[in-house]
Amino acid sequence: MGSAFTIFKRHLHSNNMRMTHQRDHLFHVLLKSSHPLSIEQLIPLVDSHFVSVYRNVQELRKVGVIKQVPLGLKYSYELSDMFKPHHHHISCDGCSAVSGIDDEEIERLIDSAAVRAGYRPTGHSLEMRGICRNCRVTD
Amino acid sequence: MGSAFTIFKRHLHSNNMRMTHQRDHLFHVLLKSSHPLSIEQLIPLVDSHFVSVYRNVQELRKVGVIKQVPLGLKYSYELSDMFKPHHHHISCDGCSAVSGIDDEEIERLIDSAAVRAGYRPTGHSLEMRGICRNCRVTD
DNA sequence: ATTCGTGCAAACCATTTGCAAGAGA
DNA sequence: TCTCTTGCAAATGGTTTGCACGAAT
Numbered sequence: 036m037g038s039a040f041t042i043f044k045r046h047l048h049s050n051n052m053r054m055t056h057q058r059d060h061l062f063h064v065l066l067k068s069s070h071p072l073s074i075e076q077l078i079p080l081v082d083s084h085f086v087s088v089y090r091n092v093q094e095l096r097k098v099g100v101i102k103q104v105p106l107g108l109k110y111s112y113e114l115s116d117m118f119k120p121h122h123h124h125i126s127c128d129g130c131s132a133v134s135g136i137d138d139e140e141i142e143r144l145i146d147s148a149a150v151r152a153g154y155r156p157t158g159h160s161l162e163m164r165g166i167c168r169n170c171r172v173t174d
Numbered sequence: 175m176g177s178a179f180t181i182f183k184r185h186l187h188s189n190n191m192r193m194t195h196q197r198d199h200l201f202h203v204l205l206k207s208s209h210p211l212s213i214e215q216l217i218p219l220v221d222s223h224f225v226s227v228y229r230n231v232q233e234l235r236k237v238g239v240i241k242q243v244p245l246g247l248k249y250s251y252e253l254s255d256m257f258k259p260h261h262h263h264i265s266c267d268g269c270s271a272v273s274g275i276d277d278e279e280i281e282r283l284i285d286s287a288a289v290r291a292g293y294r295p296t297g298h299s300l301e302m303r304g305i306c307r308n309c310r311v312t313d
Numbered sequence: 314a315t316t317c318g319t320g321c322a323a324a325c326c327a328t329t330t331g332c333a334a335g336a337g338a
Numbered sequence: 339t340c341t342c343t344t345g346c347a348a349a350t351g352g353t354t355t356g357c358a359c360g361a362a363t
Binding site for chain 1: 242244247249264266267273275277279280283284287288291292293294295296297298299300301302303304305306307310
């Protein structure tokens, strides 16, 4: 069958990359996380040398396992659509909480806007900001 | 009247910031540019010390004159909606050309998705990728 | 056995900071 | 004049690289 981890292993193999403890661990940290993580957040969570975190995030991004997403003023990382259904994020200006957003219609509209501009769409990144319920009350 | 530059000057003044050659120049470089520029691109274009470019980009971002946009794998900078009508970008995976996108309906949908998720929307960033006409032919 | 990947130290380089001199208001 | 901003030099710190050892296939 095709669990995320099985797909991951196959994907590594087909790219002549080895499955190591470090990559296994990195993958599972990202799989379990409910929101994207910055390198800074990743380093203490993944038990491997920080240099390996950098290298593996890069390598896995190159082969499409990991996706870079702009969150706040810096980039964070999450598993690609290959492992998590395509979605977007909204982060609260007040408390920085992050929620997932999943809206079919937005996707369609984004792609059709790309086509209208003369492009064959290959992807996009959409990040939203707002004030969450809690922070609206606590003002 | 309210040309972009006049608004800029007023905005600086109301934030106790001085109008200097360097800021004037930075502002005009961004105003004339058809697409966002990275710090790296900005430094040779703006005739001031690179430290001042860093500082001014930061300061002007804090007071809402400049906006940071994720382009490709890094961030670039452009004037905020205060000076250029709100829009998004699509960049070609092949030649890196950037075009502007302006679609009212997407805007509405993005905001309504935010509301549905329980947030009062304050902003968003949307960057698209695709293959442009030229690059589709030249394959 | 043969790569490929890791850890460590060192190098790198983009960005930031401290401070004295210069410029705007 | 008074304060903000600039330029320069130096410090900083996140990221990358070189290399020998260790691990995966």
